[in-house]
Amino acid sequence: MSLTTADVRKVARLARLAMNDAEIETARAQLSGIFDLIAEMQAVDTGGIAPMSHAQDVAQRLREDKVTETNQREAFQAIAPQVEAGLYLVPQVIE
Amino acid sequence: MLNSSLQQLGSALRARKISSVELTQLYLDRIAKLNPQLNAYITLNPETSLAQARAADVRIAADSAEALTGIPFAQKDIFCAQGWLTTCGSKMLHNFVSPYDAHVISQFNDAGAINLGKTNMDEFAMGSSNETSHYGTVKNPWDTARVPGGSSGGTAAAVAARLCAAATGTDTGGSIRQPAALCGISGLKPTYGVVSRYGMIAFASSLDQAGPMGRSAEDLALMMNVMAGFDERDSTSLQRDKEDYTRDLNKPLTGLRIGLPKEFFAEGMGADVAKAVEAAIAEYKKLGATIVEISLPNSKLSVPVYYVLAPAEASSNLSRFDGVRYGYRAPEYSDLADMYEKSRAQGFGAEVKRRIMIGTYVLSHGYYDAYYLQAQKIRRLIAQDFIEAYKQCDVIMGPTSPSTAFKLGEKGDDPVQMYLSDIYTIAVNLAGLPGMSIPCGFGANNMPVGLQIIGNYFDEARMLNVAHQYQLATDWHSRAPHGL
Numbered sequence: 273m274s275l276t277t278a279d280v281r282k283v284a285r286l287a288r289l290a291m292n293d294a295e296i297e298t299a300r301a302q303l304s305g306i307f308d309l310i311a312e313m314q315a316v317d318t319g320g321i322a323p324m325s326h327a328q329d330v331a332q333r334l335r336e337d338k339v340t341e342t343n344q345r346e347a348f349q350a351i352a353p354q355v356e357a358g359l360y361l362v363p364q365v366i367e
Numbered sequence: 368m369l370n371s372s373l374q375q376l377g378s379a380l381r382a383r384k385i386s387s388v389e390l391t392q393l394y395l396d397r398i399a400k401l402n403p404q405l406n407a408y409i410t411l412n413p414e415t416s417l418a419q420a421r422a423a424d425v426r427i428a429a430d431s432a433e434a435l436t437g438i439p440f441a442q443k444d445i446f447c448a449q450g451w452l453t454t455c456g457s458k459m460l461h462n463f464v465s466p467y468d469a470h471v472i473s474q475f476n477d478a479g480a481i482n483l484g485k486t487n488m489d490e491f492a493m494g495s496s497n498e499t500s501h502y503g504t505v506k507n508p509w510d511t512a513r514v515p516g517g518s519s520g521g522t523a524a525a526v527a528a529r530l531c532a533a534a535t536g537t538d539t540g541g542s543i544r545q546p547a548a549l550c551g552i553s554g555l556k557p558t559y560g561v562v563s564r565y566g567m568i569a570f571a572s573s574l575d576q577a578g579p580m581g582r583s584a585e586d587l588a589l590m591m592n593v594m595a596g597f598d599e600r601d602s603t604s605l606q607r608d609k610e611d612y613t614r615d616l617n618k619p620l621t622g623l624r625i626g627l628p629k630e631f632f633a634e635g636m637g638a639d640v641a642k643a644v645e646a647a648i649a650e651y652k653k654l655g656a657t658i659v660e661i662s663l664p665n666s667k668l669s670v671p672v673y674y675v676l677a678p679a680e681a682s683s684n685l686s687r688f689d690g691v692r693y694g695y696r697a698p699e700y701s702d703l704a705d706m707y708e709k710s711r712a713q714g715f716g717a718e719v720k721r722r723i724m725i726g727t728y729v730l731s732h733g734y735y736d737a738y739y740l741q742a743q744k745i746r747r748l749i750a751q752d753f754i755e756a757y758k759q760c761d762v763i764m765g766p767t768s769p770s771t772a773f774k775l776g777e778k779g780d781d782p783v784q785m786y787l788s789d790i791y792t793i794a795v796n797l798a799g800l801p802g803m804s805i806p807c808g809f810g811a812n813n814m815p816v817g818l819q820i821i822g823n824y825f826d827e828a829r830m831l832n833v834a835h836q837y838q839l840a841t842d843w844h845s846r847a848p849h850g851l
Contacts, residue, residue: 275728279728280724282731283724283727283728283731284724286727286731287682287711287720287723287724287727288686288689288704288707288708288711289708289711289712289715289720289723289724290705290708290709290711290712291712299720299721299724302721302782303721303724303725303728305782305783306674306721306725306782306783306786307725308783309670309671309674309783309786310671310674310675310738311671312667312668312671313668313671313672313675313741313742313745314737314741316668316741316745316748318741318744318745318748321744321745321747321748322744322747323740323743323744323746323747324743324744324746324747324750325573325743326559326560326573326603326799327558327559327560327750327798327799327800327824328559328560328605328799328824330560330603330605332602333599333602335599344466347466348466348692348693350466351462351463351464351466351693352691352692352693353690353691353693353694353695353696354696360691360692362691362703362706363700363701363702363703363705363706364702365702365703
């Protein structure tokens with residue numbers, strides 16, 4: 273399968289990965305090769321087969337709806353790139 | 368002391384023949400001497416390790432020691448350990464000092480084990496050669512011009528070079544078994560859901576599983592007793608009774624039925640690997656096993672299915688790295704979107720970005736049914752092949768990897784060739800089965816060959832028995848790299 277430059281640019285945008293033109297072209301060539309490998313599975317007849325996500329087919333376990341986490345804001349924010357007054361700082365998003 | 372089993376080390380510690388501080392210092396000195404050439408460890412914290420050793424000695428003196436108390440282990444750098452730099456092999460987490468312990472880490476801590484350091488790995492566990500680590504490639508202790516395998520390559524090299532008594536790994540598509548094979552050690556990937564994933568940095572959540580890596584099956588069994596068990600903090604952890612994984616080690620193998628998948632012995636496997644694996648099968652016949660030919664007709668689809676499912680789950684899991692709450696943030700950016708895009712572009716390496724791109728594409732609008740859903744359906748066909756096969760046999764055997772360790776840089780430019788080196792291991796993750804690799808000889812260039820043993824669900828104790836009996840009859844597992 274051959275991906276276009278526009279396909280790769282769109283995926284990079286969705287994945288929030290900055291890429292220059294040369295990187296887009298390298299990615300296009302490599303991803304096309306990988307999708308050739310993946311294409312082998314398209315011919316398989318999977319009619320009537322249920323998708324499998326957990327080998328034991330267990331259902332999601334539910335827990336009681338109560339607070340179990342303790343406040344560890346200081347420990348967590350000690351490793352953040354930028355914080356102020358207990359808040360995470362990011363570039364302004366609302367004018 | 369460096370060649371002692373965990374059982375022997377535990378006995379020596381409890382008999383006060385050596386203290387945990389002395390044993391820990393012995394390993395720290397050896398690491399200081401040999402790690403610069405092997406690069407097996409990313410982070411060492413000698414003061415922390417020795418403080419743990421002093422606490423272990425107090426516990427031993429109080430006669431409250433357990434099997435692993437005072438024994439020095441290494442931990443793959445994918446496990447969050449409180450106060451330790453936890454990088455997952457990535458620049459993205461170059462400054463991430465974990466505020467909490469993974470379940471696996473707290474299990475080792477509760478057992479009184481010593482953490483010697485965090486081992487090198489492919490970035491976010493994505494790789495089969497350890498060449499994608501931001502912290503430099505790991506060298507294979509048997510030949511430092513060759514790769515140790517991946518992604519648990521630092522752990523495999525550290526165990527093989529006797530830079531720890533044993534260590535942990537994780538396996539999403541072969542990341543415990545393949546490096547174990549390439550470095551001549553033993554490794555076990557348990558049944559999916561047996562070891563908690565809490566605090567283990569996620570790659571592909573429906574496939575990731577932690578397991579032990581060491582020099583013998585007996586050592587792995589003792590580690591499983593500490594690592595396995597239900598944990599409510601992992602939503603896929605299975606609620607089962609505690610097991611003693613050493614319970615069947617000494618059973619004879621008379622009547623054991625070994626299934627050999629004809630697909631694994633077809634073209635693709637190196638002649639040197641085939642010779643060693645066939646010799647191991649012959650040894651099992653001598654030990655009383657019978658051989659059954661089986662078929663896993665859908666196993667050839669494992670690689671394409673895996674390279675849809677694993678990148679899809681990775682693209683979702685790795686969306687958390689945004690430069691806001693922890694990890695790398697780009698130094699310059701114009702707005703929020705630019706900050707996300709630059710932080711991720713600069714923080715992730717090429718292989719991780721490639722997999723995020725594959726995953727983003729297959730999950731994007733209009734492609735979900737054709738890729739992710741189709742792959743999940745074929746995943747069931749692959750699992751059903753194994754369920755059919757286990758009606759005729761007790762364990763399945765074959766090669767772990769098609770070749771012995773390749774040279775550093777040999778497959779660097781071709782992702783598809785690299786992906787194909789996991790051809791025998793991936794089906795086991797897709798089916799959620801337990802799999803292990805044990806040393807079974809040497810191939811081309813005198814590099815180790817691994818025998819893969821695949822068990823039925825929850826059959827780890829039997830697999831460890833099968834591996835242990837072979838290790839009583841042979842000595843491949845006790846060979847050590849020369850000159851170290």
